[in-house]
Every structure is written in C-alpha cells, then in structure tokens.
Amino acid sequence: MTRHALVALIISALVVAAPLAQKNAPAKPGGNAKLDALKQEAVADVESRTQFAQQMVDQIFSYGELGFQEFETNRYLIDILKKNGFAVQEGIADIPTAFMATWGSGKPVIALGSDIDCIPQASQKPAVAWHEPMIEGAPGHGEGHNSGQAVNITAALAVKKIMEREKLPGTIRIWTGTAEELVGTKAYFVRAGFFKDVDIALFTHVGENLDVSWGERAGNGLVSVQYSFVGETAHAAANPWRGRSALDAVELMDIGWNFRREHLRLSQRSHNVITDGGDQPNVVPRTASVWYYFRETDYPHIKELWETGDTMAKAAAMMAGVDLLPTKVLGSAWPQHFNKVVAETTWANIQKVGLPQWSDEDQQLAKALQKELKNPRAEGLRTKLSDGLQGPVRENTGGGSDDIGDISWNVPTVTLRYPSNIPGLPGHNWANAISMATPIAHKGVIAGAKVQAMTLLDLVSRPELVEQAWKYFKDVQTKETKYEALIRPQDTPAIWLNKATMDKYRPEMKKYYYDPSRFKNYLEQLNIKYPTVRTTAP
Ligand SMILES: [Zn+2]
Numbered sequence: 078m079t080r081h082a083l084v085a086l087i088i089s090a091l092v093v094a095a096p097l098a099q100k101n102a103p104a105k106p107g108g109n110a111k112l113d114a115l116k117q118e119a120v121a122d123v124e125s126r127t128q129f130a131q132q133m134v135d136q137i138f139s140y141g142e143l144g145f146q147e148f149e150t151n152r153y154l155i156d157i158l159k160k161n162g163f164a165v166q167e168g169i170a171d172i173p174t175a176f177m178a179t180w181g182s183g184k185p186v187i188a189l190g191s192d193i194d195c196i197p198q199a200s201q202k203p204a205v206a207w208h209e210p211m212i213e214g215a216p217g218h219g220e221g222h223n224s225g226q227a228v229n230i231t232a233a234l235a236v237k238k239i240m241e242r243e244k245l246p247g248t249i250r251i252w253t254g255t256a257e258e259l260v261g262t263k264a265y266f267v268r269a270g271f272f273k274d275v276d277i278a279l280f281t282h283v284g285e286n287l288d289v290s291w292g293e294r295a296g297n298g299l300v301s302v303q304y305s306f307v308g309e310t311a312h313a314a315a316n317p318w319r320g321r322s323a324l325d326a327v328e329l330m331d332i333g334w335n336f337r338r339e340h341l342r343l344s345q346r347s348h349n350v351i352t353d354g355g356d357q358p359n360v361v362p363r364t365a366s367v368w369y370y371f372r373e374t375d376y377p378h379i380k381e382l383w384e385t386g387d388t389m390a391k392a393a394a395m396m397a398g399v400d401l402l403p404t405k406v407l408g409s410a411w412p413q414h415f416n417k418v419v420a421e422t423t424w425a426n427i428q429k430v431g432l433p434q435w436s437d438e439d440q441q442l443a444k445a446l447q448k449e450l451k452n453p454r455a456e457g458l459r460t461k462l463s464d465g466l467q468g469p470v471r472e473n474t475g476g477g478s479d480d481i482g483d484i485s486w487n488v489p490t491v492t493l494r495y496p497s498n499i500p501g502l503p504g505h506n507w508a509n510a511i512s513m514a515t516p517i518a519h520k521g522v523i524a525g526a527k528v529q530a531m532t533l534l535d536l537v538s539r540p541e542l543v544e545q546a547w548k549y550f551k552d553v554q555t556k557e558t559k560y561e562a563l564i565r566p567q568d569t570p571a572i573w574l575n576k577a578t579m580d581k582y583r584p585e586m587k588k589y590y591y592d593p594s595r596f597k598n599y600l601e602q603l604n605i606k607y608p609t610v611r612t613t614a615p
Pocket of ligand 1: 192257282
C-alpha cells in the first residue's frame with residue numbers, strides 16, 4: 078500500500094466512524110441525562126392517566142362502528158382533543174369520519190395515528206371466553222381498533238405537558254386510521270397532502286406483544302375493486318330468453334378467477350364477496366356486483382393482478398351478454414416498509430418499559446379462550462419481549478395488509494404493536510374482541526402509551542434522529558422504489574360503505590354505549606364477572 082492510499086484509508090475510516098460516535102454520544106453535556114429524566118416523568122404521567130385511557134378504550138369498544146361510519150367515535154375523540162388544546166380539522170380528504178388534530182408549533186412535526194373501525198359480525202361480550210354476541214349479527218371490535226387512539230392520546234398529553242414547560246419546539250398531530258378494514262382512507266390523506274410537512278409518523282396497532290420492526294414487513298399490499306354488471310330483466314320462467322343476467326357475469330368472472338388462481342404467484346391473496354346478486358329468482362337479475370381484494374407483495378404485482386381481474390370481468394360480460402360498468406376502487410394499500418432509525422429508537426424504549434404485569438385473572442381469560450378455540454397449546458398472555466428488534470422479512474409469503482403502507486412510503490414511519498390482545502386468535506373474529514374491554518387491553522394500552530411518549534420525547538429532543546430517519550428513507554428505502562398511488566385520479570373515498578349495516582344495528586347498539594359517569598368500567602356496566610370462563614368442558 079502506498080503512503081497516499083494509507084492516508085486515504087485512514088481518512089475514510091474517520092469519516093465513517095464520526096457519525097457513529099456522534100450517534101452514541103450525548104447531544105450536549107448532560108443532554109441524555111436530562112432526556113432520561115423527562116422520559117421518566119412522562120412514564121409516570123402516563124401511569125397517572127390510567128383511568129382516562131381505560132375510559133377511552135371502553136367507550137370506543139361500546140360504539141363498535143364499521144369503516145366510514147365511525148361518527149360517534151369521531152365526535153368523542155374530537156371533543157377530547159379540543160378539550161386538551163388541539164386544533165382539529167374535521168372531515169379531512171372528503172371523509173366525514175376522519176380528522177387531523179394539531180398542537181404545538183415548529184419542527185419536528187410528529188404524526189400519531191391509529192385505526193378506529195371495527196369488524197362485521199364480531200359483536201361479543203367482553204371478558205366472556207366463548208362466543209356470546211352482545212347483539213346477534215352486529216359489528217364489534219374483533220380487531221381491537223378501539224384501543225390505539227388511547228395509546229396515542231395518552232402519550233401525547235403527557236409529552237405536551239413537558240414540551241410546554243420546557244418550551245420544546247415541535248408539533249404533535251393526531252389522526253385517525255378511518256375505515257382501515259376497507260383500506261379506505263390513508264392513500265386519500267396522502268393525495269390530499271396531509272403528510273407533506275410531517276417529519277415522522279408513529280403509528281400504533283394492537284398486537285399480542287410490545288413490538289416494532291423495520292424494513293419490508295411480511296404481508297401484502299392490495300387494491301379493492303368493485304365490478305358491477307347490467308343486463309335486462311325478464312320473466313325467468315315464461316321468457317328467460319328475453320333476459321340477460323348480470324349475475325351470470327359475476328359467477329362467470331368468479332369461475333374464471335378461480336381457474337386462474339392455480340397459475341398465480343404463491344404470495345398472492347385474492348377473495349371476493351357478491352354485494353349484489355339480484356332481487357328474486359323469478360326475475361332475471363338486471364344488476365349484479367362483485368367486490369374483490371387483489372393482494373400482492375409489491376406495486377407491480379398488485380397492478381398485474383388487478384389487470385387480470387379486469388380481463389376476467391370484461392370476458393365474463395361478453396359471455397353473459399351484459400355490460401360492465403366503469404369499475405370502482407373502494408380501497409388500496411401499499412405494502413408496508415418501516416423506518417430503521419425510528420424502529421431502533423422505539424425498540425430501545427420498549428426494552429425500558431417491558432411487558433405489563435398480568436394478573437391471574439388476565440391469564441385465566443387468555444388460557445380459557447385459547448382452549449375454547451382448540452389451540453394446540455393454551456399458553457396464555459406473552460410474558461417475554463421478542464429476542465431482538467425485528468428486521469426485514471426474509472421471504473415474504475404474503476398475508477394481511479394495512480394502508481399505513483401508503484404513509485410509510487411518504488414519510489419515515491413505524492407501527493408500534495402493544496399487547497392488548499390474546500395470542501393465537503383467528504383475527505377479524507368475535508374472539509379478538511373478548512380482551513378488548515378488559516384489564517388486558519387497558520394494561521397493554523398503558524404500556525404502549527409509555528413507549529410512544531418516550532419515543533416522542535426522543536424525536537423532539539434529538540433532531541439528529543429525524544435527520545438519520547430521512548437519510549434511511551431517501552438513501553435506502555426509496556432509492557429504487559418510488560411511491561405511486563394505487564387509487565386513480567377519478568377514485569374518491571367509498572364513504573357510503575357500511576351505512577346500511579350501521580343503520581340497521583345502531584339503534585340497538587346505542588342501548589349499550591358505555592356511560593363512564595355511572596360505571597367505573599364497561600364490564601361493571603354490563604355486569605360481567607372478570608373473567609367469565611367455562612367451569613365444565615364445552
Ligand atoms: Zn387492524
């Protein structure tokens with residue numbers, strides 16, 4: 078090696094080492110000690126808001142509103158935020174049940190989001206370890222979306238108090254993952270520019286452990302498309318040859334799709350429901366509609382799947398001799414990719430907070446439900462954090478979706494998972510609602526809020542973190558992949574969805590809304606013993 082090369086090597090080593098040293102060293106003398114003290118204070122403050130968080134979790138559980146119909150939930154959250162000094166923009170992006178709340182000023186702008194909608198047919202008495210609907214057929218929080226806003230708002234209020242006193246610059250935004258079960262809104266928030274000035278998005282979602290990850294997440298993105306056909310009615314017995322059945326087109330499209338399914342990639346998921354199958358058998362169906370979710374692991378493959386669906390629909394219309402109307406996109410989601418720097422920051426806080434102390438009653442409920450569902454092992458609730466911070470998925474074999482993916486490709490984002498649910502459940506099911514208005518959910522939310530508060534303090538006190546997060550976003554995540562919305566210019570939010578279902582069930586559900594002025598918690602109001610488990614085998 079020449080002397081010249083040696084000098085160059087030393088210089089490059091120094092250049093590489095410098096940012097690392099900077100990252101580990103306190104920002105200024107005593108800086109980290111002060112930050113640690115503020116974090117401790119925030120954790121204690123969150124703890125003191127236990128009842129506030131519990132009421133929020135129970136209240137939203139009792140509303141049980143489906144996507145795009147979260148009117149009670151929305152009103153309730155907006156009132157809380159306004160009362161606590163947030164300015165609230167209501168009905169954002171032409172979605173009546175969405176809002177963006179803001180407090181503070183200047184940089185960084187940190188946006189805290191979580192979903193609020195529930196699941197069809199998931200009505201369930203909380204704390205009862207078998208299927209027992211509150212109202213037969215009604216929707217319910219069988220995904221646990223009643224708990225995430227409590228995580229964010231509790232954390233935000235604790236941090237806001239500290240920021241005010243310490244005169245820390247920064248803006249806290251709180252927003253709703255409206256109609257997440259329809260992946261119906263986040264792409265529209267992006268299109269309307271609501272994340273343009275956001276520095277970091279901290280999302281949170283219920284889980285069975287306290288967890289965060291970075292890089293590509295296991296699962297799919299998707300596009301949700303409605304195909305509607307129009308034919309002609311006729312007497313189905315007297316003159317069937319005069320009619321053209323739109324339902325025939327729906328059925329032919331589904332048959333075509335199911336044959337093609339054999340030749341699709343292993344990572345795809347696709348499923349449909351027939352939302353209009355005609356009126357009555359003696360009238361040839363003039364109209365019929367089928368609603369598809371096309372899921373794949375990346376944007377080009379989602380588009381390809383969608384094109385195949387369009388071809389099937391056109392061909393089916395030709396076979397049935399009916400017309401295919403212009404298709405409607407009802408929702409979309411990009412695959413999720415989370416930020417490494419923000420995940421590392423969050424993970425450090427997770428390790429400090431740790432899992433909640435579960436009581437014997439909590440574990441009894443969890444084990445009884447796992448047994449009820451015939452899980453191979455009834456392990457109860459998690460008592461150990463995962464071994465380390467989870468990185469990118471190794472082999473993505475596909476799975477669920479969340480339109481937080483769209484945000485994650487526009488702003489450095491992570492999803493914090495907090496342990497408010499019981500492990501080993503089917504998902505989108507009554508079983509997933511059982512813990513969601515019990516001490517399990519309440520404790521999980523407080524653990525999540527502590528982490529969220531600490532991470533917020535990290536981000537407002539250490540500007541270098543925001544800078545490094547954007548460096549990862551620009552140089553690694555979006556180096557080759559650029560965001561292109563799946564929604565088309567002509568698409569608008571599908572805000573009519575679920576209206577009929579909520580109109581049907583809401584009057585009965587209203588009788589069970591939680592009244593915190595009379596009852597300490599929702600279980601007390603419902604007069605349910607905690608836990609209610611079988612004493613004999615089912
Ligand atoms: Zn969800």
